[in-house]
Amino acid sequence: MNAVLEERASQVCRLGEEPFAMVCNRPSLAGAVSQRACVFCGSRVVLYPIADALHLVHGPIGCAVYTWDIRGALSSGPQLHRMSFSTDLKEKDVIFGGENKLAASLDELIPQYTPKAVFVYSTCIVGLIGDDVDAVCRKAEERFGIPVIPVHSEGFKGNKRAGYSAACQALMRLVGKGSTEGIGPLSVNILGDFNLAGEIWIVRGYLEKMGIQVVANVTGDGRVEDIQRCHGARLNLVQCSGATMEFARMLQERYGIPCIRVSYLGIEDMADSLYKVADFFAAQDPSLRERTAQLVRTELEWLLPRLAELRRDLEGKRAALYVGGSFKAFSLVKAFRHLGMQSVVVGSQTGTTEEYEELAGICDPGTILVDDANPLELAAFLEEKKVDVFVGGVKERPIAYKLGIGFCDHNHERKIALEGFVGMYNFAKEVHASTMSSVWKIMPRKGYKPPFLDKEGCHV
Numbered sequence: 316m317n318a319v320l321e322e323r324a325s326q327v328c329r330l331g332e333e334p335f336a337m338v339c340n341r342p343s344l345a346g347a348v349s350q351r352a353c354v355f356c357g358s359r360v361v362l363y364p365i366a367d368a369l370h371l372v373h374g375p376i377g378c379a380v381y382t383w384d385i386r387g388a389l390s391s392g393p394q395l396h397r398m399s400f401s402t403d404l405k406e407k408d409v410i411f412g413g414e415n416k417l418a419a420s421l422d423e424l425i426p427q428y429t430p431k432a433v434f435v436y437s438t439c440i441v442g443l444i445g446d447d448v449d450a451v452c453r454k455a456e457e458r459f460g461i462p463v464i465p466v467h468s469e470g471f472k473g474n475k476r477a478g479y480s481a482a483c484q485a486l487m488r489l490v491g492k493g494s495t496e497g498i499g500p501l502s503v504n505i506l507g508d509f510n511l512a513g514e515i516w517i518v519r520g521y522l523e524k525m526g527i528q529v530v531a532n533v534t535g536d537g538r539v540e541d542i543q544r545c546h547g548a549r550l551n552l553v554q555c556s557g558a559t560m561e562f563a564r565m566l567q568e569r570y571g572i573p574c575i576r577v578s579y580l581g582i583e584d585m586a587d588s589l590y591k592v593a594d595f596f597a598a599q600d601p602s603l604r605e606r607t608a609q610l611v612r613t614e615l616e617w618l619l620p621r622l623a624e625l626r627r628d629l630e631g632k633r634a635a636l637y638v639g640g641s642f643k644a645f646s647l648v649k650a651f652r653h654l655g656m657q658s659v660v661v662g663s664q665t666g667t668t669e670e671y672e673e674l675a676g677i678c679d680p681g682t683i684l685v686d687d688a689n690p691l692e693l694a695a696f697l698e699e700k701k702v703d704v705f706v707g708g709v710k711e712r713p714i715a716y717k718l719g720i721g722f723c724d725h726n727h728e729r730k731i732a733l734e735g736f737v738g739m740y741n742f743a744k745e746v747h748a749s750t751m752s753s754v755w756k757i758m759p760r761k762g763y764k765p766p767f768l769d770k771e772g773c774h775v
């Protein structure tokens with residue numbers, strides 16, 4: 316069965332079977348249910364973890380509910396980000412405009428919650444009725460003396476990447492407003508890590524052991540005041556490049572801060588990221604590389620024997636992955652190799668041409684690469700490739716379970732830290748538990764009948 320719609324054929328590539336020419340970053344096909352999130356959702360996931368800001372969704376209640384606690388991003392202090400405030404626009408507001416309701420919401424919420432800043436998200440309907448959100452925010456900023464920042468994220472105006480861009484522009488409205496006093500020469504900002512299961516604390520721990528100062532966790536366990544002074548850091552570490560590379564570029568252009576791309580997932584990428592930081596600051600601190608090597612050695616001595624145990628069961632199994640940004644996919648492909656597993660389907664919502672080219676370079680021949688997939692395509696690929704475990708997010712979980720395939724949540728809703736060396740071990744344990752679960756003996760993969768079941772699926 317060919318589950319790929321004709322209009323989407325150029326967004327799927329089978330490595331080695333055809334010339335590599337992936338099309339990506341184009342609007343989702345009208346009428347086909349996309350796994351991809353909207354512009355508003357894209358901006359919300361980037362800004363949401365700023366924990367002492369008030370996040371107000373200007374739109375119908377459905378937009379706010381859709382993104383309520385979307386990252387589950389953990390905070391070491393305030394929890395204001397986990398509320399999902401909305402102006403709850405109704406038919407009457409669509410006809411007469413929602414500006415008064417927005418102003419009234421700000422007047423009610425700001426004194427009650429005393430946030431350090433407010434982000435006001437424009438949704439589809441606000442773009443349609445043409446509310447002047449900028450003007451309402453400007454006046455509220457004058458009234459309350461805190462930043463009230465409009466986020467131009469009308470859901471229909473592009474794809475999730477446009478939401479990332481809107482979020483980066485909103486973030487830049489904060490930068491440069493704080494004092495850079497106390498920021499040393501070995502200092503970094505962490506961009507594109509969302510602290511989903513407290514992972515930013517693992518990464519900060521490594522950096523601090525190396526002697527690196529972290530000025531701002533821009534997108535995870537974030538604080539307004541840290542972001543306001545993040546222009547004082549000497550280096551930006553960009554993990555989720557789709558979400559925050561634009562912000563890093565703006566910091567480079569305006570403040571001359573260079574950036575490096577990093578990944579905290581998997582063994583090589585975690586170690587490489589720490590070494591990249593050590594090399595960057597080598598001139599200021601020549602002993603930094605040795606300290607980093609010692610840290611990596613200690614972690615690996617602990618990790619590798621544990622992985623070897625799990626690998627015994629997983630060797631030869633097949634994995635599929637569908638992630639938000641394709642940069643994460645590189646690390647996952649490598650992580651599966653450590654477990655003796657092959658990645659046979661690799662897809663993302665927002666990959667760029669360069670990222671897909673890089674993926675094609677590290678994946679095995681026969682791997683299906685897919686951009687902006689829909690559930691039917693994914694299900695067909697999983698069946699075709701006889702996948703044992705599917706790694707994805709909340710929208711991919713039911714696809715896996717309906718087909719009788721193990722699933723590992725690697726997205727917003729995960730509760731287990733998967734970054735760092737300890738995260739690699741947690742990931743391996745998750746994959747092992749899901750793939751090897753005895754539930755697949757009584758609920759086997761679609762199209763496969765274990766020998767102990769008869770034709771009707773009853774035990775013989």
Ligand code: SF4
Pocket residue numbers: 353354355356374377378381437438439440469470471
């Ligand atoms: S902004 Fe538009 S596309 Fe996004 S959730 Fe709201 S209505 Fe849906």
